[in-house]
Amino acid sequence: MSTSAEPAEAIGITESPHRDLAAQRVIPLRHPGRWIATAVVVVLAAQFVHGLATNPFYQWGRFGYWFARPVILRGLWVTLEVTALSAVLGLLGGVVLALARLSHNPVLRTVSWVYIWLFRSVPLIVVLLILFNFSALYRTLSLGVPFGPSFFRFDENKLATELVVATIGLSLNEAAYAAEVVRGGILSVGRGQREASAALGLPRWYQFRRIVLPQALRAIVPAYVNQLIGLIKGTSLVFYVSLLDLFGQVQTMSSTYPGDVVPLLLVATAWYVILTSLVSLAQYWIERRLRAGERG
Amino acid sequence: MSAGTPQAGDAGAIRPLVRVRGLKKSFGSHRVLDGVDLDVAEGSVTVLLGPSGSGKSTLLRCVNHLERPDAGFVEVAGEIVGYRYRDGRLHELPGREITRQRTQVGMVFQQFNLFPHLTVLENLIEAPVAVRGVPKPDAVAKAGELLARVGLDGRQSAYPRELSGGQQQRVAIARALAMEPRLLLFDEPTSALDPELVGEVLGVIRDLAVGGMSMIIVTHEIGFAREVADQAVFLDGGRIVESGAPADVLDRPGNERARAFLSAVL
Ligand SMILES: Nc1ncnc2c1ncn2[C@@H]1O[C@H](COP(=O)(O)OP(=O)(O)OP(=O)(O)O)[C@@H](O)[C@H]1O
Ligand SMILES: [Mg+2]
Numbered sequence: 001m002s003t004s005a006e007p008a009e010a011i012g013i014t015e016s017p018h019r020d021l022a023a024q025r026v027i028p029l030r031h032p033g034r035w036i037a038t039a040v041v042v043v044l045a046a047q048f049v050h051g052l053a054t055n056p057f058y059q060w061g062r063f064g065y066w067f068a069r070p071v072i073l074r075g076l077w078v079t080l081e082v083t084a085l086s087a088v089l090g091l092l093g094g095v096v097l098a099l100a101r102l103s104h105n106p107v108l109r110t111v112s113w114v115y116i117w118l119f120r121s122v123p124l125i126v127v128l129l130i131l132f133n134f135s136a137l138y139r140t141l142s143l144g145v146p147f148g149p150s151f152f153r154f155d156e157n158k159l160a161t162e163l164v165v166a167t168i169g170l171s172l173n174e175a176a177y178a179a180e181v182v183r184g185g186i187l188s189v190g191r192g193q194r195e196a197s198a199a200l201g202l203p204r205w206y207q208f209r210r211i212v213l214p215q216a217l218r219a220i221v222p223a224y225v226n227q228l229i230g231l232i233k234g235t236s237l238v239f240y241v242s243l244l245d246l247f248g249q250v251q252t253m254s255s256t257y258p259g260d261v262v263p264l265l266l267v268a269t270a271w272y273v274i275l276t277s278l279v280s281l282a283q284y285w286i287e288r289r290l291r292a293g294e295r296g
Numbered sequence: 297m298s299a300g301t302p303q304a305g306d307a308g309a310i311r312p313l314v315r316v317r318g319l320k321k322s323f324g325s326h327r328v329l330d331g332v333d334l335d336v337a338e339g340s341v342t343v344l345l346g347p348s349g350s351g352k353s354t355l356l357r358c359v360n361h362l363e364r365p366d367a368g369f370v371e372v373a374g375e376i377v378g379y380r381y382r383d384g385r386l387h388e389l390p391g392r393e394i395t396r397q398r399t400q401v402g403m404v405f406q407q408f409n410l411f412p413h414l415t416v417l418e419n420l421i422e423a424p425v426a427v428r429g430v431p432k433p434d435a436v437a438k439a440g441e442l443l444a445r446v447g448l449d450g451r452q453s454a455y456p457r458e459l460s461g462g463q464q465q466r467v468a469i470a471r472a473l474a475m476e477p478r479l480l481l482f483d484e485p486t487s488a489l490d491p492e493l494v495g496e497v498l499g500v501i502r503d504l505a506v507g508g509m510s511m512i513i514v515t516h517e518i519g520f521a522r523e524v525a526d527q528a529v530f531l532d533g534g535r536i537v538e539s540g541a542p543a544d545v546l547d548r549p550g551n552e553r554a555r556a557f558l559s560a561v562l
Contacts, residue, residue, distance in 0.1 A: 190409075192405060192407055192409040193409060193411065195362055195405070195409065196403075196405060196409035196410075196411070197411075197423075198362060198398065199360055199362065199398060199401075199402070199403035199472075200398070200399075200402075200422070200423035200427070200471070200472075200475060201395050201396065201397075201398040201399035201423060201427045201475065202395070202422075202423055202426060202427060203391065203392065203395050203427075204391055204395075206426060210422065210426070211411055214413050215412065215413055290413075
């Protein structure tokens with residue numbers, strides 16, 4: 001406690017009758033500007049909420065009617081399906097592309113660079129439309145050795161094809177962005193970590209999996225979640241390849257019930273907000289788990 | 297074939313644990329090692345000295361193949377590091393062979409390089425369990441012994457960031473020892489430490505020297521070098537310009553550069 005007396009002495013208060021200055025409570029500085037700003041914001045927000053609730057333009061009754069309609073839930077399910085598939089495939093592709101770009105092999109490095117450059121340059125909607133027209137030309141899509149046996153075959157079932165086209169398009173696009181996120185994360189881990197694990201005799205793959213990746217994830221997760229939220233909303237483009245996702249169903253219903261356009265859009269908004277909130281929640285939880293060793 | 301085995305044709309001498317012959321290494325057009333020859337006897341301590349950029353770290357890193365030489369070779373315990381000699385040529389070894397060779401050589405870095413996302417205990421048992429297949433309970437018990445040896449028993453569950461620099465470096469030494477290496481390499485182990493923490497790390501290294509551990513140490517601590525080294529080597533411009541007993545190299549250097557460097561450091 002001796003230190004608290006020093007500044008007091010410096011400004012000459014110790015000579016005053018307040019001997020036990022150390023026991024006094026500190027009175028914080030007032031910030032009147034903050035109070036005014038807060039008041040203004042609160043009033044504006046209240047007005048906005050009041051308007052939302054009372055303006056007949058929004059037709060909250062119709063909103064309630066549509067919110068959990070089976071047709072909307074079907075669209076929501078498609079959105080979830082396409083998002084989840086593209087998020088996983090995109091991340092896997094991104095890891096492969098990032099490793100290729102960081103490899104010593106000049107061919108892999110170049111191919112990866114060109115891929116990322118191309119898919120970051122072309123708008124997603126263009127990729128989707130090209131794939132869609134492709135799939136109209138080739139009614140079946142197969143993946144395998146050129147001229148050899150194919151590993152996968154997607155049949156001509158209409159819905160499956162559109163789902164596949166949408167998923168492939170989004171995954172191709174997502175992989176290019178994920179690659180940069182993953183590469184940045186890996187580069188953020190110091191060279192010394194790799195060298196220390198090599199010096200201990202850990203095999204290369206093990207070094208990556210146990211030492212580099214867990215540390216890289218701390219940089220990758222927030223950036224990739226950002227990417228993922230973009231993806232959730234990006235799925236609304238699949239409507240243009242005739243896949244009826246959440247947005248697609250809303251559009252279809254709007255043309256059937258023109259009077260309900262606004263509540264239908266609000267339903268879509270509400271669901272997208274719920275989805276991104278869930279993802280943000282997951283992000284918070286994952287980041288907390290990855291933070292081991294950072295405290296102190 | 298193990299080191300310490302008398303070799304026929306070697307005039308009855310003991311084969312050194314480490315033999316470096318004609319080692320050359322360039323980065324681009326910059327020649328960093330220019331034909332280095334060096335022997336390190338089993339159980340001995342070699343101190344590497346030299347001005348900044350003289351190639352000390354590079355030489356050390358060639359010993360466990362973190363750098364790949366352009367010419368010449370390093371031999372540890374009778375095996376050429378990173379290569380196999382066959383039909384009069386050196387053939388590069390596959391990764392898993394190099395990995396196996398590295399388990400015989402521990403390394404301690406200037407910046408400690410502990411794994412920040414793992415606890416002290418996890419840092420120590422990771423490699424023994426994953427690489428040498430030591431059962432986890434045994435590895436944990438061994439880690440406890442090693443931590444006691446470096447004066448840190450009880451800190452098993454701490455994360456590296458919660459330790460002082462000196463403590464981190466002692467954990468790093470324990471981590472290297474956990475693999476039971478035949479040789480330890482130190483690259484300026486105390487250069488990143490506050491002056492008052494240098495002593496505790498040097499103390500641990502001194503104990504290892506007394507215990508007969510084979511070590512190659514890059515350091516600027518001349519007093520410490522004089523005390524623990526069996527052999528002192530002075531490197532300049534990628535060549536060994538002076539080597540021998542510490543008393544000779546440190547106190548009566550014949551080489552002009554070595555003299556200038558040592559008088560500046562002392
Ligand atoms: N990976 C690398 N790429 C290019 N140049 C390098 C690399 N590693 C080292 N060098 C260069 O090689 C030379 C010798 O480096 P080295 O680290 O072996 O020196 P050192 O004797 O350990 O010096 P210091 O006392 O500063 O640690 C330096 O000029 C350095 O810049
Ligand atoms: Mg160095």
